[in-house]
Amino acid sequence: MVRRSCTFAVAVLGAAILVGCGAEPASDATQPAASIDPVGEVSDDVIAPDWCAQLPRAKYAELDRVDVDSDWFEVWEAGDGVLAIYEPKQWQEVISYLVLGDERALLFDTGMGIAPISEVVARLTELPVTVVNSHSHLDHVGGNAEFESVVGMDTNFTRERSGGLANERVRGEVAPDALCGPLPEGVTTDSYVTRPWTITEVATDGHTIDLGGRVLEILQIPGHTPDAIALLDAEAGYLWTGDSFYEGPIWLFAPETDLDAYEASMARLADLVPDLTRLLPAHNTPVADPVRLIELRDAFAAVLNGTLEGTTSGSGAVEYDAGAFSILMAADAAPATRP
Numbered sequence: 001m002v003r004r005s006c007t008f009a010v011a012v013l014g015a016a017i018l019v020g021c022g023a024e025p026a027s028d029a030t031q032p033a034a035s036i037d038p039v040g041e042v043s044d045d046v047i048a049p050d051w052c053a054q055l056p057r058a059k060y061a062e063l064d065r066v067d068v069d070s071d072w073f074e075v076w077e078a079g080d081g082v083l084a085i086y087e088p089k090q091w092q093e094v095i096s097y098l099v100l101g102d103e104r105a106l107l108f109d110t111g112m113g114i115a116p117i118s119e120v121v122a123r124l125t126e127l128p129v130t131v132v133n134s135h136s137h138l139d140h141v142g143g144n145a146e147f148e149s150v151v152g153m154d155t156n157f158t159r160e161r162s163g164g165l166a167n168e169r170v171r172g173e174v175a176p177d178a179l180c181g182p183l184p185e186g187v188t189t190d191s192y193v194t195r196p197w198t199i200t201e202v203a204t205d206g207h208t209i210d211l212g213g214r215v216l217e218i219l220q221i222p223g224h225t226p227d228a229i230a231l232l233d234a235e236a237g238y239l240w241t242g243d244s245f246y247e248g249p250i251w252l253f254a255p256e257t258d259l260d261a262y263e264a265s266m267a268r269l270a271d272l273v274p275d276l277t278r279l280l281p282a283h284n285t286p287v288a289d290p291v292r293l294i295e296l297r298d299a300f301a302a303v304l305n306g307t308l309e310g311t312t313s314g315s316g317a318v319e320y321d322a323g324a325f326s327i328l329m330a331a332d333a334a335p336a337t338r339p
C-alpha cells in the first residue's frame with residue numbers, strides 16, 4: 001500500500017474519504033475513529049494506525065535535520081536557505097517551508113494548526129515573515145492565524161476559507177487513528193478548529209515577493225483548488241508545487257477540483273522543467289526530481305484519454321498508478337478503470 005494519509009484514508013476510512021488530505025471536508029463524515037472493512041462498511045472497532053510503523057520514509061535518510069526542540073514538528077534542510085517543516089505524527093504528513101532571504105522570510109503554508117508553527121519559525125529566523133499558502137485546504141492554512149502578514153490569492157475560495165473551519169468539519173484530523181503519537185498539550189479532538197485569518201495582501205498570477213537577494217514568483221495553477229499556486233525561485237531553480245504534485249496519491253476528487261484546469265496547469269509546470277533543479281512538494285517528502293512534472297503531465301493525459309487504467313478502491317475513488325506517484329479521482333469522473 002502506498003503510504004500517507006491519502007491512500008490510508010481511502011483504504012481504511014472509506015466514507016471519510018473527503019475528510020483527510022486537505023480535501024473539502026464532508027460534514028457528515030468527520031469521524032474516522034472507526035475501522036472499515038474491505039468493501040467499505042464502517043465497523044465499531046478502532047483500528048491501529050499501522051501506517052505509523054512505516055515511518056520514517058526512506059528519503060529522509062538523505063537529508064540533514066535541524067534541531068528545533070519540538071515534539072510535533074521536524075525540520076529538515078531542503079535546499080539553499082530552505083527549511084522543510086514536517087508534521088510526521090499526523091496522517092497528512094504535511095510539509096510547510098520556510099524560505100530565507102537577506103531581509104525577509106516567506107513561510108509557504110502553515111500546516112495543520114495542531115501545534116503552533118510560529119514557535120518553530122521563531123527558532124529558525126529572526127526575519128519578518130510573510131505567509132503564502134499553496135492553496136487554502138485545511139492542512140496548509142492551520143497556522144495562518146498566528147501571523148500578521150498573509151498573502152491571499154484573489155479567489156472566492158480563498159476568501160471563503162479565510163473564515164476558518166469549525167470543529168465538526170476538522171475533528172477527524174485529530175482522531176486517534178489519524179495520529180502517530182499524542183496530541184500536543186491542550187489540543188483535543190473536541191477543541192481542534194481551523195482558526196480564521198486575515199488576508200493582508202491580495203495576489204494574482206505573476207506576483208513577486210522580494211525577500212532580499214531572493215525573489216519568489218507566484219504561479220497560479222488552478223485545478224486541485226481554484227487558488228492553487230506554485231512558488232518559483234527562478235534563480236535557484238526551485239519550484240514549490242503544493243498539492244498539485246507530491247510523491248504519493250495526488251487527490252483530484254474534491255468538489256473544488258477542476259480537472260480541465262489541472263491539465264492546463266500541469267502542462268504549464270512541465271514546460272518549466274528544463275530550468276528547474278528541484279521540486280519542493282507539500283506532503284510526505286520534501287525534495288523531488290523536476291522530471292516528475294513531465295511524468296505527471298503525461299500520466300494525467302493518459303488518464304484522460306483512457307490509456308492509463310485505474311484501480312477502484314472500493315470506497316468511491318479510482319487510483320491511477322504512475323510510479324513515483326499516483327492520481328486519485330472520483331469514480332464518476334474517472335475515464336477508465338479495471339475491476
Ligand SMILES: [Zn+2]
Nearest residue numbers: 022023137243
Ligand atoms: Zn489540498
